[in-house]
Amino acid sequence: MANTESLENVVLELRRGVIVLAVLSQLSSEQYGYSLLKLLSDQGLEVDQGTLYPLLRRLEAHGLLESVWKLEEARPRRYYIISAEGKKILPKLKKEWAGIVSVMAKVLA
Amino acid sequence: MNLIDRYVTEVGKNLPLLKGREDIEKELKSTLEDMLEDRVEQTGRLRDEAMEIELLKEYGSPQKVAATYNPHPYLIGPRLFPFFLMVLKIVIPVLVTVLLVLTGIRAATDTPFMGMDFVNIVGKGLGGIVSAAITAFGNIVLVFVILERVLPDKEIGDFSDEKDWDPASLAKEPDPDTVKRSDLIAEIVFTFVGLAILNLFPEILGMSYFTEEKAFFIPMFSVEFFKFMPWINAIFLAEIVLDIYLLRSAIWTSVTRIAKIIIEAASIALAVIILRTPDIFGFTAESFQSVPNSSVNAEMLMKIFNFSFSIAIIIVIIVAGVEMAKAAFALLRVNYKRK
Structure with missing residues (x-):
């Protein structure tokens, strides 16, 4: 029981940072929360709603995203898109990620 | 109000007080509607309450959902x-x-x-x-x-x-010039309490004696003692000012060490003078006589209190002497090193 819990916690920790990068990378074109969730899911990355929405708010508060409300099919939707600041840091994050992947590949080999 | 609206309202109630609370509720409702729409398409079922319940169960309790937005x-x-x-x-x-x-x-x-x-x-x-x-x-x-x-x-x-931390600060021996903040804070507090008691509440320093009809109070110190108050206050205040200055500067210098020596020397001089002044103590044979039907062995008590007071003053002199010697030693050592 305790082992399963610690495993889950470690997996959550591992995924947390990855999700930020995944979200930023998908928002070069605007997406609303649910469409982004599906977009990530279609590519194999399942993200919990309880993680995604607060994360979108945090990234917006840090100036990495911008959002706007739009009325579509009589339903208001909040669309998110990467900001100029976000565009600046995304390549750096990608480079960092590539570095981590290559280092970890060596470490785990 | 349908189930989704009630759920969104419940989440809203549990949200921390932050900006954009309405935004969160609006976005949540829009998401839930999208998810339901998706389910209708995928399952071919009609939207009904059972489907909403199923979805909300998966989404989690309103408290849990609201907690994910808590920045603190x-x-x-x-x-x-x-x-x-x-x-x-x-x-x-x-x-x-x-x-x-x-x-x-x-x-x-x-x-x-x-x-x-x-x-x-x-x-x-x-x-x-x-x-x-x-x-x-x-x-x-x-x-x-x-x-x-x-x-x-x-x-x-x-x-x-x-950012400012420097591993070099882990010197083998602590720097003798660095002030100990906890000592200074304790000294300021005790000196302040001493000042407050002696100046504002001298009445608590004494002995109360109750008979059935009346309460008697014999002060610990006589008028002779309180004649020294300006000097005691001056020394205590000087001590507090020096401690506050040291707290701010965080380092001992020659000037502060000389100031410390002067203050401690003044304390010793004053303590010696007080000790040698006759009739400084309030507990006298006369003061006990004012208490009627006293079963107190006045002479015995007087002796005990006079002795305790002398011991207390001697302890003050010893402590001040040690402090003075420490400051003087540090001053000499620093000057010796410079040469």
């Missing part, structure tokens, strides 16, 4: 916690010590006899100390809870000395 899931966050602990470690011991000393003074002066009064005073005093410590703890927690929520993240970051 802690009462006191990890960045402020070390600072919080530091304040607690200073305030609680100082408070408890000061109150213990005051209780001791009351127990010793109000009731020279081991009896119910003594037990009452000590019992009440100890109870008061526990409740004061708990109150102080609660107030400190409250202040930090507020700080955690109103200080911008950058300001909180300033409390940690990470």
Whole structure:
């Protein structure tokens, strides 16, 4: 029981940072929360709603995203898109990620 | 109001007080509607309450959903916690010590006899100390809870000395020129309490004696003692000013060490003069005679108190002497090194 819990916690920790990068990378074109969730899911990355929405708010508060409300099919939707600041840091994050992947590949080999 | 609306309202109620609360509710409703629409398409079923219940169950309880938006899931966050602990470690011991000393003074002066009064005073005093410590703890927690929520993240970051920390500060021996903040704070508090008692509440320094009709109070010190008050105040104030200056500068210099030597020398001189002044003590044969039907062995008590007072003054002289010697030694050592 305790082992399963610690495993889950470690997996959550591992995924947390990855999700930020995944979200930023998908928002070069605007997406609303649910469409982004599906977009990530279609590519194999399942993200919990309880993680995604607060994360979108945090990234917006840090100036990495911008959002706007739009009325579509009589339903208001909040669309998110990467900001100029976000565009600046995304390549750096990608480079960092590539570095981590290559280092970890060596470490785990 | 349908189930989805009620759910969104319930989440809203549990959301922390933050900007964009309505936005969160609006976005949540829009998401849930999208998800339901998706389910209708995927399953071919019609939207009904059972489908909504199923979805909401998967989405989680309103409290859990609201909690994910909480930017401060802690009462006191990890960045402020070390600072919080530091304040607690200073305030609680100082408070408890000061109150213990005051209780001791009351127990010793109000009731020279081991009896119910003594037990009452000590019992009440100890109870008061526990409740004061708990109150102080609660107030400190409250202040930090507020700080955690109103200080911008950058300001909180300033409390940690990470950036300025230099491994070279882990010298094998502590730098003798660095002041010990805890000592200074304790000294300021005790000196302040001493000043306050002697100037504002000299009436608590004495012995109360109760008969059935009347209460009698014999002050501990005579008028002769209070003639020294301007000198005592001057020395205590000088001590507080020096301590505050040292707290700010955080380092001993030759000037502050000379000031410390002068203050301690003045304390010793004053203590010696007080010790050699006759009739300085309030407990005299005459003062005991004012108490009718006194069963007190006046002469015996007088001797005990006079002796205790002399011992206390001698301890003051020894402590001041040690402090003076330490400052003088440090001054000489620093000057010797420079040569």
